[in-house]
Amino acid sequence: MPKLTIDGKEYEVPAGTSVIKACHENGIDIPHYCYHPGLSPEGNCRLCLVEIEKMPKLAPSCTTVAGEGMIVRTNTDKVKKARADVMEFLLVDHPIDCPICDQVGECKLQDYYMEHDRRPSHVPLEQKILKPKRVQFSDKVIYDAERCILCTRCVRFCREVPGTNELGMFNRGAVSLIGLNEGRQLANDYSMNVVDVCPVGALTSASFRFQKRVYFLKTTPSVCNGCSRGCNINLDWDNEKLFRYRPRPNLEVNDYWMCDAGRLSCASQQAEGRLLRPKARMAGELKQQPWGRILDRVAEALRSAGDGKLAVLLSARATTEENYAWRSLIQSRFPKAFVAFTPADFYAEGKGDDILITADKSPNQAAGDALGLRSGSSLEQIVQAMESGQIATLVVLDDDYASSRNPNNRLADRFRAALAKVAEVVAVTPHESETTRLASVIVPKAAFTETTGTFINVDRRVQRIARSVPPPGEALEGLDIVSRLAHLLGTETASGNAAATFARMTASDAAFRGLTWEGLGEQGALLAS
Amino acid sequence: MEKVITRNWGKPGSATIDGAIANGGYKAAEKAVKELDSKTIIETVKASGLRGRGGAGFPTGLKWSFVPQDTGKPIYLCVNADESEPGTFKDRFIMENDPHMLVEGVIIASKALNCHHAFIYIRGEFFQQTKIVKQAVKEAYAKGFLGKGIFGSDYELKVTVHNGFGAYICGEETGLINSLEGKKGQPRIKPPFPAVSGLYNCPTVVNNVESLCAVPWIINNGADAYKKTGTEKSPGTKLFSVSGHVNRPGVYEIPLGLPLTTFINDPAWAGGIWKGRKLKACIPGGSSVPVLTAPQCEGVNLDYESLAAAGTMLGSGGMIVMDETTDMVHMLKILAHFYAHESCGQCTPCRTGTHWAYEVMSRIDAGEGRMEDLDLLIRIADGMAGQTICVLADALAMPIKSFVPKFRAEFEAKIKRKAA
Numbered sequence: 001m002p003k004l005t006i007d008g009k010e011y012e013v014p015a016g017t018s019v020i021k022a023c024h025e026n027g028i029d030i031p032h033y034c035y036h037p038g039l040s041p042e043g044n045c046r047l048c049l050v051e052i053e054k055m056p057k058l059a060p061s062c063t064t065v066a067g068e069g070m071i072v073r074t075n076t077d078k079v080k081k082a083r084a085d086v087m088e089f090l091l092v093d094h095p096i097d098c099p100i101c102d103q104v105g106e107c108k109l110q111d112y113y114m115e116h117d118r119r120p121s122h123v124p125l126e127q128k129i130l131k132p133k134r135v136q137f138s139d140k141v142i143y144d145a146e147r148c149i150l151c152t153r154c155v156r157f158c159r160e161v162p163g164t165n166e167l168g169m170f171n172r173g174a175v176s177l178i179g180l181n182e183g184r185q186l187a188n189d190y191s192m193n194v195v196d197v198c199p200v201g202a203l204t205s206a207s208f209r210f211q212k213r214v215y216f217l218k219t220t221p222s223v224c225n226g227c228s229r230g231c232n233i234n235l236d237w238d239n240e241k242l243f244r245y246r247p248r249p250n251l252e253v254n255d256y257w258m259c260d261a262g263r264l265s266c267a268s269q270q271a272e273g274r275l276l277r278p279k280a281r282m283a284g285e286l287k288q289q290p291w292g293r294i295l296d297r298v299a300e301a302l303r304s305a306g307d308g309k310l311a312v313l314l315s316a317r318a319t320t321e322e323n324y325a326w327r328s329l330i331q332s333r334f335p336k337a338f339v340a341f342t343p344a345d346f347y348a349e350g351k352g353d354d355i356l357i358t359a360d361k362s363p364n365q366a367a368g369d370a371l372g373l374r375s376g377s378s379l380e381q382i383v384q385a386m387e388s389g390q391i392a393t394l395v396v397l398d399d400d401y402a403s404s405r406n407p408n409n410r411l412a413d414r415f416r417a418a419l420a421k422v423a424e425v426v427a428v429t430p431h432e433s434e435t436t437r438l439a440s441v442i443v444p445k446a447a448f449t450e451t452t453g454t455f456i457n458v459d460r461r462v463q464r465i466a467r468s469v470p471p472p473g474e475a476l477e478g479l480d481i482v483s484r485l486a487h488l489l490g491t492e493t494a495s496g497n498a499a500a501t502f503a504r505m506t507a508s509d510a511a512f513r514g515l516t517w518e519g520l521g522e523q524g525a526l527l528a529s
Numbered sequence: 530m531e532k533v534i535t536r537n538w539g540k541p542g543s544a545t546i547d548g549a550i551a552n553g554g555y556k557a558a559e560k561a562v563k564e565l566d567s568k569t570i571i572e573t574v575k576a577s578g579l580r581g582r583g584g585a586g587f588p589t590g591l592k593w594s595f596v597p598q599d600t601g602k603p604i605y606l607c608v609n610a611d612e613s614e615p616g617t618f619k620d621r622f623i624m625e626n627d628p629h630m631l632v633e634g635v636i637i638a639s640k641a642l643n644c645h646h647a648f649i650y651i652r653g654e655f656f657q658q659t660k661i662v663k664q665a666v667k668e669a670y671a672k673g674f675l676g677k678g679i680f681g682s683d684y685e686l687k688v689t690v691h692n693g694f695g696a697y698i699c700g701e702e703t704g705l706i707n708s709l710e711g712k713k714g715q716p717r718i719k720p721p722f723p724a725v726s727g728l729y730n731c732p733t734v735v736n737n738v739e740s741l742c743a744v745p746w747i748i749n750n751g752a753d754a755y756k757k758t759g760t761e762k763s764p765g766t767k768l769f770s771v772s773g774h775v776n777r778p779g780v781y782e783i784p785l786g787l788p789l790t791t792f793i794n795d796p797a798w799a800g801g802i803w804k805g806r807k808l809k810a811c812i813p814g815g816s817s818v819p820v821l822t823a824p825q826c827e828g829v830n831l832d833y834e835s836l837a838a839a840g841t842m843l844g845s846g847g848m849i850v851m852d853e854t855t856d857m858v859h860m861l862k863i864l865a866h867f868y869a870h871e872s873c874g875q876c877t878p879c880r881t882g883t884h885w886a887y888e889v890m891s892r893i894d895a896g897e898g899r900m901e902d903l904d905l906l907i908r909i910a911d912g913m914a915g916q917t918i919c920v921l922a923d924a925l926a927m928p929i930k931s932f933v934p935k936f937r938a939e940f941e942a943k944i945k946r947k948a949a
């Protein structure tokens with residue numbers, strides 16, 4: 001562990017740490033463009049230069065490894081001048097088209113200009129080098145060569161993370177630009193991360209650009225629900241509308257990245273097909289009902305079915321807390337009811353890859369094991385019971401068992417047919433589906449982006465999600481729904497508060513022992529083994 | 530002075546292997562392969578004081594001694610024949626006149642480095658020279674001087690001749706290595722230095738053509754004999770390629786330490802300024818080194834130390850002589866254009882600075898400059914110098930920072946002409 005001195009203070013860092021990392025980890029800001037903690041250093045932007053004793057020239061802190069006894073200075077006049085010079089060089093041919101640039105508000109050129117340069121431009125606009133604008137790298141990513149500072153983060157991302165090498169730097173000198181290698185498309189499953197790593201407005205997202213000025217956006221940390229990896233994300237939203245997902249660094253889960261499919265699922269989360277109001281079937285027709293009437297009807301259906309005629313299908317798409325609250329309610333009031341959890345392979349698609357994408361496309365499959373929900377009934381047993389007319393009331397969370405579009409839903413036809421033999425089918429879910437169309441009671445639920453709770457990922461890491469925008473229409477958070485039902489059924493087994501529910505869970509379930517809601521923080525924590 | 534590099538030039542058949550053997554070629558290589566061990570060769574070259582002739586002047590033997598021999602990886606030798614610096618054309622003459630001297634130098638250096646595969650990287654525009662070197666390598670293979678069991682020993686050496694594609698920056702040693710690997714010719718961050726991690730991440734030495742050509746003579750005659758020529762710190766001979774306004778432009782082998790004015794004026798060398806005009810300025814070591822005014826040329830000797838003391842560099846020995854009619858503003862503009870065109874584009878200060886400087890020089894040269902442009906030029910040069918991965922930015926910063934103050938009146942005159 002080498003000890004080095006930075007600006008007069010001594011720090012000890014692990015061997016092999018770069019000087020810039022040593023600075024950043026100790027709260028010393030070093031401006032940088034080409035350096036990215038998730039990519040190999042290249043040392044080309046020259047903004048992170050620092051003074052190191054015994055070195056004849058300023059050294060790039062990103063490619064210099066911290067050495068024993070090294071004396072680093074990050075704020076001398078020489079360093080400040082070098083930073084100002086680099087900023088001036090970077091802006092010489094910059095088009096200054098900020099008014100029409102999507103990066104405004106999260107642009108490192110703007111930030112560092114204000115911090116380190118603040119001099120007027122010496123080059124009139126008409127003398128600047130013109131380069132291609134609006135180059136379509138793919139249907140997802142658009143490139144503006146005039147704004148590009150050629151830091152090559154995007155090139156290195158494609159080379160080092162997906163390993164697909166679509167991008168390269170072309171030409172020489174001042175007319176250099178980033179481009180697609182011959183015959184290639186930017187077509188890897190992680191391509192949109194190049195938009196995140198781009199520190200300026202050169203690479204923008206086709207789906208997000210011109211949608212919103214980023215400085216209006218509020219950010220809520222959450223976890224992607226696209227697969228069981230549970231990539232940490234930020235939800236960017238404003239005025240009850242969700243605008244985009246961005247990966248949030250978590251070195252234990254997703255490093256700095258997320259896949260394109262996950263990122264683009266943002267749009268579908270709020271898209272059409274959302275269930276906005278509670279409805280119930282009256283004389284064969286689905287009619288809108290106030291919440292009170294709907295919950296009464298569901299409570300009555302549960303109560304009247306009683307132990308033996310009640311079946312509840314819990315879900316790998318719902319939060320751990322919602323599943324737990326249902327389990328607690330059933331255990332306390334209807335201990336002999338049929339309870340099943342999403343079959344382990346229900347959301348399996350292909351193989352996944354060895355980067356982030358997993359085969360299981362549900363976010364919370366691990367909750368089924370952690371809460372012991374697989375030891376009850378199986379889906380098949382419940383379908384059999386339905387077929388034999390034994391089930392009077394069925395509650396289905398999220399999963400669309402009636403649809404035959406999912407090849408893993410082998411019981412689809414039997415399930416659909418058997419629904420006719422169930423008196424009351426209660427569907428609790430955010431989205432319309434085959435199942436909701438056949439249900440007798442529709443309970444509109446908040447989507448995960450509108451919900452606070454936890455998902456447990458493929459590595460058994462418990463991670464918090466949090467409500468960003470409010471649910472549309474009259475939809476309620478899943479945990480809220482089940483706690484209101486519990487209240488109507490005369491038990492207080494559930495709380496509408498995710499943190500409180502989590503606390504109960506840690507007390508009652510061995511798998512969660514030792515965890516606390518606060519302790520999960522933004523990086524999550526592993527289940528007890 | 531005894532000629533080292535150019536001793537066979539002009540002799541009949543000197544470019545063929547039989548001619549080379551008749552001229553005493555390959556004796557040193559045979560001796561090195563059969564009789565000398567690696568350490569002896571390196572020590573001899575170290576003792577000779579031979580310094581890299583490509584421009585940096587780093588001691589050749591010392592460079593060889595940095596190569597670790599215990600990594601288990603192959604060791605490579607790359608010959609830098611990517612001679613592209615404006616005003617420099619000495620390696621080209623060597624390859625044309627005595628390619629076997631280069632091949633012999635490669636054999637000895639490879640033996641010293643324990644290298645079994647050497648690459649000769651030749652500038653893309655050198656079609657003819659590539660042909661000559663390829664022929665020489667072919668002949669050496671045919672004679673058993675290259676390949677398996679060289680000179681009947683168990684030592685094996687492969688030599689590959691490879692062409693660049695016309696980028697100045699591929700003459701920078703790590704740019705050359707990247708280019709050889711099939712990558713874009715962009716210099717690498719150092720450290721790691723090529724000696725530790727170079728071609729294919731293996732220990733690598735990159736040597737200039739002229740440096741290697743001095744090695745056979747040193748092996749034949751010994752380090753002491755080599756040191757008899759030149760100065761104490763700059764021993765031996767050096768090729769100077771002189772161009773510009775002199776009576777006898779061309780390539781000359783001189784003893785290091787020769788007075789600059791002697792070299793320019795002596796009928797044995799450059800033969801004086803043409804048309805009876807007066808000297809105005811001289812760039813002694815390739816276009817990237819600081820320019821000397823005529824008075825500054827007085828009393829300066831052509832060796833590493835004297836030129837450094839005069840505020841310039843020996844560089845590659847590509848001397849450009851300018852007479853009193855030379856338009857120094859236009860001259861600097863041409864240089865700026867060259868470096869702007871050749872910047873690889875990797876580092877911000879060089880990519881933008883060289884181009885910006887060229888733009889400013891262009892408007893001054895076109896009579897559209899502003900007086901504050903002169904300070905701006907210096908500011909651009911200051912922002913570039915020493916701030917980049919390789920020294921290409923410095924290669925323009927140094928001319929700017931010498932041309933502008935030394936010939937400021939000329940720059941001002943061009944700017945004022947517009948006002949008038």
